[in-house]
Amino acid sequence: xxxxxxxxxxxxxxxxxxxxxxxxxxxxxxxxxxxxxxxxxxxxxxxxxxxxxxxxxxxxxxxxxxxxxxxxxxxxxxxxxxxxxxxxxxxxxxxxxxxxxxxxxxxxxxxxxxxxxxxxxxxxxxxxxxxxxxxxxxxxxxxxxxxxxxxxxxxxxxxxxxxxxxxxx
Numbered sequence: 001x002x003x004x005x006x007x008x009x010x011x012x013x014x015x016x017x018x019x020x021x022x023x024x025x026x027x028x029x030x031x032x033x034x035x036x037x038x039x040x041x042x043x044x045x046x047x048x049x050x051x052x053x054x055x056x057x058x059x060x061x062x063x064x065x066x067x068x069x070x071x072x073x074x075x076x077x078x079x080x081x082x083x084x085x086x087x088x089x090x091x092x093x094x095x096x097x098x099x100x101x102x103x104x105x106x107x108x109x110x111x112x113x114x115x116x117x118x119x120x121x122x123x124x125x126x127x128x129x130x131x132x133x134x135x136x137x138x139x140x141x142x143x144x145x146x147x148x149x150x151x152x153x154x155x156x157x158x159x160x161x162x163x164x165x166x167x168x169x
Contacts, residue, residue, distance in 0.1 A: 002147035007096060007122070007156060008050055008107040010039065011115045013067070013139035013164075015060040024085060028063045035139035035164035036064045040071025042167050046160065048143055050076050050107035054095045056084035061109045064139070076107075084110045092118040099150040106150070112136060119144065122156040131161050139164040 013032030021027075028036065043049055049072050055065050057080050069075040083091050092114055099106050108115075116136035122144055123129050132142060140163045144156035 003104070005103075005146050005148070005150065006048060006050075006105040007144040007146065007153075008043070008048060008105065008141055009092075009115050009119050009144065010064070010068070010107060010109045010141040011112060011136055011138055012056070012058070012061040012064040012109065013039075015138070024058050026058070026060050028060055028067075032060070032064065032139060033067065036067035037071050038164050038167050039139060039141055039162060040068035042162050043068070043141070044072050046143075048105065048160075049073060050105045051103045052076055052099060052105075053078040053107045053109060054081050054084065054099075055079070055109040056087070056111060057082045058085050058111070061085075061111070065109050084108065084114075086111060087114045089114065089118050089121045093121075093153060096153050097151050101150060103150070107141075115142070119158065122146070122153070123158040124155075128158050131163075132158065137163055137165075 013036040014029045015026045016029040119132050119142040143160040145159050146156035
């Protein structure tokens, strides 16, 4: 029987555009600082805690993951990957495909349009992905299930889509 693997695709929380910093160095905005812990609480409640995280090197993604992981029972190891900054589908898939086979739940923390593109690439354009097709907002996460081995990840099923506005906890 094939083992189910879980891929959690996260978009960084709302970032601050006001400081005139280079894009890579933009921090979280007050709303992002408030929303990111909600995602962590939701992941903990849903028992979708990753065993490994691959995160973009951008400041807003690192700050998002720091606030998300602060709400988890035990923060997982994190790999910061500069290829995830501005990553497209092949780069995001490559990050997932490098995952050790003993990892059951992986999280990728990145940016639009890559996070919605990779989610739709894996899960398709059916009714179950309509919300992702409409908008993958800041601070959102798609939870995908697959029986593909990481090194041959090709398809997945969207099983949950978290948006901060839907979770006040």
